[in-house]
Amino acid sequence: MPLITYREAIKQALAEEIERDENVVVMGEEVAQYNGAYKVTEGLWEKYGDDRLIDTPISEAAFSGLAIGAAALGIRPVVELMFMSFSYVAIDQLFNNASFCRYMSGGLMNIPIVVRGPANGGTNVGATHSHTPENMIANHPGLKVVCPSNAYDAKGLMKTAIRDNDPVFVMENTLLYGEKWEVPEEEYTIELGVANILKEGTDVTIVSHGRCAIISLNAAKILEEKHGISAEVVDLRSIRPLDEETILKSVRKTNRAVLVEENKPFCGVDAQISHMIQYRAFDYLDAPIHRVSAIDAPQVYAKELENWQIPNEERIIASVLKCCG
Amino acid sequence: MAATKKKTAKKSATKTAAKTAEAKSFIDKPINQQLSKDEKIELYSMIVGIRRFEERSLRAYNQGKIGGFLHLYIGQEAVAAGIVSLMEENDHIITAYRDHGHALAVGMSMNECMAEMYGKHTGCSKGKGGSMHFFAPDKNFWGGHGIVAGQTPLGAGLAFALKYKKIKGCAVCFLGDGAVNQGVFMETLNLVSLWDIPVVFVIENNGYSMGTSLKRSSAEENLAHRADGFDIAWEVCEGHDVFEVREVANRAMTRAREEHKPFLLEIRTYRYRGHSVADANHEKYRTKEEIEEYKKNKDPINVVKQHLLQDGTLTEDLAKQIDKEKKEEAEASTRFADDSPVAPREEIQTDVYWEVDNDTEGKLKGTYFFNDV
Numbered sequence: 001m002p003l004i005t006y007r008e009a010i011k012q013a014l015a016e017e018i019e020r021d022e023n024v025v026v027m028g029e030e031v032a033q034y035n036g037a038y039k040v041t042e043g044l045w046e047k048y049g050d051d052r053l054i055d056t057p058i059s060e061a062a063f064s065g066l067a068i069g070a071a072a073l074g075i076r077p078v079v080e081l082m083f084m085s086f087s088y089v090a091i092d093q094l095f096n097n098a099s100f101c102r103y104m105s106g107g108l109m110n111i112p113i114v115v116r117g118p119a120n121g122g123t124n125v126g127a128t129h130s131h132t133p134e135n136m137i138a139n140h141p142g143l144k145v146v147c148p149s150n151a152y153d154a155k156g157l158m159k160t161a162i163r164d165n166d167p168v169f170v171m172e173n174t175l176l177y178g179e180k181w182e183v184p185e186e187e188y189t190i191e192l193g194v195a196n197i198l199k200e201g202t203d204v205t206i207v208s209h210g211r212c213a214i215i216s217l218n219a220a221k222i223l224e225e226k227h228g229i230s231a232e233v234v235d236l237r238s239i240r241p242l243d244e245e246t247i248l249k250s251v252r253k254t255n256r257a258v259l260v261e262e263n264k265p266f267c268g269v270d271a272q273i274s275h276m277i278q279y280r281a282f283d284y285l286d287a288p289i290h291r292v293s294a295i296d297a298p299q300v301y302a303k304e305l306e307n308w309q310i311p312n313e314e315r316i317i318a319s320v321l322k323c324c325g
Numbered sequence: 326m327a328a329t330k331k332k333t334a335k336k337s338a339t340k341t342a343a344k345t346a347e348a349k350s351f352i353d354k355p356i357n358q359q360l361s362k363d364e365k366i367e368l369y370s371m372i373v374g375i376r377r378f379e380e381r382s383l384r385a386y387n388q389g390k391i392g393g394f395l396h397l398y399i400g401q402e403a404v405a406a407g408i409v410s411l412m413e414e415n416d417h418i419i420t421a422y423r424d425h426g427h428a429l430a431v432g433m434s435m436n437e438c439m440a441e442m443y444g445k446h447t448g449c450s451k452g453k454g455g456s457m458h459f460f461a462p463d464k465n466f467w468g469g470h471g472i473v474a475g476q477t478p479l480g481a482g483l484a485f486a487l488k489y490k491k492i493k494g495c496a497v498c499f500l501g502d503g504a505v506n507q508g509v510f511m512e513t514l515n516l517v518s519l520w521d522i523p524v525v526f527v528i529e530n531n532g533y534s535m536g537t538s539l540k541r542s543s544a545e546e547n548l549a550h551r552a553d554g555f556d557i558a559w560e561v562c563e564g565h566d567v568f569e570v571r572e573v574a575n576r577a578m579t580r581a582r583e584e585h586k587p588f589l590l591e592i593r594t595y596r597y598r599g600h601s602v603a604d605a606n607h608e609k610y611r612t613k614e615e616i617e618e619y620k621k622n623k624d625p626i627n628v629v630k631q632h633l634l635q636d637g638t639l640t641e642d643l644a645k646q647i648d649k650e651k652k653e654e655a656e657a658s659t660r661f662a663d664d665s666p667v668a669p670r671e672e673i674q675t676d677v678y679w680e681v682d683n684d685t686e687g688k689l690k691g692t693y694f695f696n697d698v
Contacts, residue, residue: 023489064478104458106676243691
């Protein structure tokens with residue numbers, strides 16, 4: 001299987017879907033002639049032209065809303081936000097119109113758009129460009145959100161998201177764009193709502209998503225080698241819909257859970273998952289559920305501090321040891 | 326192109342002065358002359374129907390039958406009726422929360438609209454949307470949107486889709502004079518001009534954004550002039566004469582369809598009631614005399630009625646009969662709404678996700694809804 005980057009995998013997904021469905025258009029700031037701020041769409045404009053790759057002015061609210069209106073009439077827009085942080089200037093469009101039009105019309109409408117872009121910290125850019133709003137998105141019934149942790153998932157989930165008839169947010173990660181994974185040449189898709197067990201284990205379940213799943217996997221390897229702890233790592237892939245059964249099955253086996261996410265802790269994705277585990281697997285728990293989240297402050301600029309603020313192997317290991325102690 | 330736009334702009338600015346003299350002649354413009362007698366009566370019936378429906382809904386609101394907000398369109402009826410009467414097969418409309426008039430104009434029934442306000446299962450949105458959120462995609466009506474100016478990029482998107490699919494048509498996006506001060510509207514104006522999108526924005530300028538007059542909310546009171554900043558053609562007209570609305574809107578919509586160009590149309594109109602019914606103090610920000618003056622001289626029903634009596638389309642008897650029928654239809658809609666059931670509780674969680682609603686084989690994976698069970 002060829003090794004390709006996370007960036008290349010997303011580009012392949014976009015290209016394949018543009019070719020498959022004439023109604024798929026990609027729009028956003030710098031996506032066409034500039035080749036994408038993070039080069040995800042590099043070469044696509046040259047190949048598919050102005051109709052399919054559309055450069056927008058810096059007007060997130062207007063072009064997100066335009067995509068929603070177009071989607072109502074059968075277009076399948078893939079809206080790139082240069083950073084998911086910029087969804088904050090389009091909140092009324094994305095969080096009212098995309099999510100609620102179907103409901104308020106009593107099911108007469110549906111909005112098949114994809115909103116994609118990087119949602120991560122760890123890049124030394126300060127608080128305004130480091131949001132991970134998958135919790136906010138998942139808090140809006142009507143929206144779906146996925147957080148691929150690797151190139152294979154990124155491609156498979158992106159293709160599914162584009163074909164989905166509801167609005168789907170795909171949360172990417174600038175720190176993963178250049179990383180390589182094996183991705184098959186033949187076509188595949190990945191269903192929403194199906195978690196992936198990155199590593200099997202017996203002593204503790206680490207539940208995570210996005211790049212944190214990779215960090216959790218690293219931590220699990222160290223835990224096994226240095227501490228003799230066998231951790232099972234569950235990569236959620238999809239936040240809403242959520243694969244609760246895989247989480248529960250794992251926790252009922254290991255009897256311990258550590259939840260890891262890059263978001264701030266208050267009302268984070270893991271707050272919901274923690275509740276779900278205690279509610280549905282209370283009798284199986286041998287220890288309180290532990291959480292590792294970003295340290296609860298606006299994203300700090302200083303590189304050394306930010307690397308400590310977001311979950312890293314050291315903090316995950318400490319939390320697992322506490323949970324298993 | 327810029328020169329043409331300048332010309333249009335200039336024409337609009339000087340036009341207002343000649344308005345009064347010209348007013349009587351709007352019914353004689355070709356777009357109105359081509360109306361059959363039945364079509365003219367239909368226009369009249371629509372305007373009367375919207376008025377009677379809303380008067381009845383106000384009573385229902387005061388009786389406690391309708392919850393939430395009730396934003397009445399009374400006084401503005403000729404705008405929706407006139408513009409919707411110009412819609413062709415591939416034209417689409419979208420509006421804000423003062424949406425009853427537009428909904429009835431596209432052919433939604435009084436029953437489904439009244440039942441929606443009563444929160445009943447037989448309502449157009451099964452009681453999930455309410456007064457501000459009427460939708461009828463099968464009639465090219467895309468809502469009914471509650472957030473001021475939130476619908477403006479959606480309207481652009483409808484028109485974008487038409488252009489993308491090479492369908493000859495236009496989208497008409499209605500907004501109020503308060504909406505012009507939202508950032509998203511200005512972003513959208515830039516976008517539609519930049520991309521030559523066939524959308525007509527219709528500012529229904531009723532003079533008040535909620536309780537704040539135009540003078541107190543907009544630095545440039547000629548709202549249409551904002552189009553110049555985006556190189557968009559514009560016109561201004563009065564909204565009380567349905568034939569004037571049709572004449573001017575027809576130019577805008579034709580241009581959008583034929584040339585794939587956006588247009589900004591400011592229609593000066595007036596609402597008799599408060600911003601919403603909850604706005605009981607609306608006489609605090611304007612005088613009784615102002616309201617009476619409009620009712621006396623510019624009432625959309627009286628104006629169209631006088632035109633149609635003069636040209637022999639209507640008789641007093643026929644007008645009375647139409648009025649009676651519309652009152653009865655509105656009354657019947659309250660009985661229909663009263664007698665209708667509320668949706669079963671299980672339906673709180675339907676119409677959220679298309680994929681869930683259409684998952685007839687139960688193949689979807691994962692949890693979509695998160696209440697403890």
